[in-house]
């Protein structure tokens with residue numbers, strides 16, 4: 283069996299194991315959708331009247347932002363899952379087996395991706411209820427979802443690296459998420475960047491989150507007139523794909539090498 | 548041929564020298580008992596042998612394969628059960644074993660069949676379809692050990708497999724372990740109990756502070772530290788002196804008397820036979836012991852003898868991680 287075939291086969295065994303846990307404790311899934319739903323409702327009804335967006339209804343403008351933020355946070359659970367496996371000795375068990383060295387990570391990121399697919403579905407329905415619509419064609423609509431989930435998958439690998447580094451569930455619960463607040467808020471996800479001071483504005487425009495959000499707005503026809511300046515505004519797809527590739531190229535090998543030497547204590 | 552051969556293993560954790568030049572050899576088809584108190588370096592050795600940890604220096608081979616250079620090949624021939632059961636709480640017992648089988652690349656059908664066999668062997672069939680969350684500590688331990696035996700590996704490494712088990716489960720565990728050895732497997736097991744090493748091991752290495760401080764067969768070691776002894780406490784000094792004569796005869800070895808405590812003891816080899824014989828002769832002589840019994844040399848005795856001091860206070864790690 284080739285190394286890639288083995289990684290995929292073993293990875294799927296591990297992914298199924300992770301999904302079994304969700305099946306046994308469905309509350310996990312339910313709670314992972316409550317926060318995003320709350321965000322959609324709060325932003326739509328509280329900020330919706332205060333944040334001016336030209337050329338587009340705020341709820342339409344908002345949804346791609348919340349989608350990107352939600353899958354980023356959803357990827358954060360990868361850190362918790364791996365830290366738990368490490369803490370409970372499961373990683374030791376896996377590491378003593380003749381399985382692919384990438385399988386535990388492939389399995390974990392895959393099951394977390396499927397979790398994110400569910401969350402995105404629930405959010406899309408919530409969005410439709412508050413008045414969000416996709417105004418383009420089915421092809422571009424789907425392309426948007428594919429881009430969103432690919433980004434989620436890449437973020438999972440950053441999270442995997444964090445989970446294997448901190449080694450404890452309690453720490454992973456915060457370390458896996460805090461950095462996502464500046465990352466997602468310092469962007470065009472919730473407010474147009476036009477009114478930010480120059481420095482912040484530059485950071486926000488080059489933020490991968492902003493490229494993702496702008497891409498989705500374009501693909502779904504939710505973009506307003508104000509889209510920032512320079513390269514990030516002109517080539518959101520290019521930047522979004524570039525960021526995703528960069529994250530994967532850096533964090534896949536980094537996480538795997540962490541796993542190879544991971545020890546439970 | 549040696550199934551396990553380690554030379555000069557050294558491992559530091561920061562300032563702590565967990566292993567300090569440890570050598571181990573386990574001939575194929577034999578059982579090595581690695582005996583030592585908490586913190587002696589047993590788990591560290593096991594983790595190095597099972598590819599989980601790299602030593603700072605030293606050489607290690609399993610079935611002739613260099614563990615540091617070809618860990619993947621080693622993983623294909625070893626079965627491992629760590630100090631703390633590593634089983635997935637959210638899966639059932641059956642699912643746990645099937646998953647391990649799949650990860651050994653047995654294929655779905657074979658992995659399932661093997662899981663059933665093992666559950667049966669470890670008396671877990673009734674609990675096979677329950678999630679491990681509902682299992683007792685002993686059941687988890689058994690399931691973890693079953694996980695080590697999924698491929699009937701030629702080399703088995705078990706870290707304190709019976710610590711925390713009740714006496715009956717411990718006996719059951721000994722049974723299963725001996726069965727694997729009779730089938731030809733090589734076994735390295737760590738333990739804090741001399742009795743367990745005595746029962747299961749062909750050879751024992753006693754370690755302390757990461758170094759071997761004694762090794763030999765259980766008999767050699769027990770001879771060195773006194774092994775089992777028959778001990779009698781009497782009501783008076785006169786009775787104690789008569790008892791000394793009887794015990795010397797029964798045990799075929801000079802009995803030692805503690806006159807102040809009215810206590811007499813002598814080393815024995817066939818403990819229960821000697822006990823019955825002594826009681827019979829005391830009765831005939833009209834001596835009524837206050838207390839009589841067989842005392843096994845414990846790890847503490849071994850340490851007392853070998854190092855002149857009791858083992859260092861057990862570290863607290865044991866309780867925390869359980």
Ligand SMILES: Nc1ncnc2c1ncn2[C@@H]1O[C@H](COP(=O)(O)OP(=O)(O)O)[C@@H](O)[C@H]1O
Pocket residue numbers: 547560561563564565583584585586587588589590591592862
């Ligand atoms: N991850 C670790 N970090 C720091 N010290 C450790 C670690 N693991 C073990 N030690 C120390 O190394 C020594 C040997 O530990 P260990 O191999 O677990 O002993 P045993 O299994 O015989 O109880 C002890 O002093 C222990 O505290």
Ligand SMILES: [Mg+2]
Pocket residue numbers: 586589590591630706
């Ligand atoms: Mg230990």
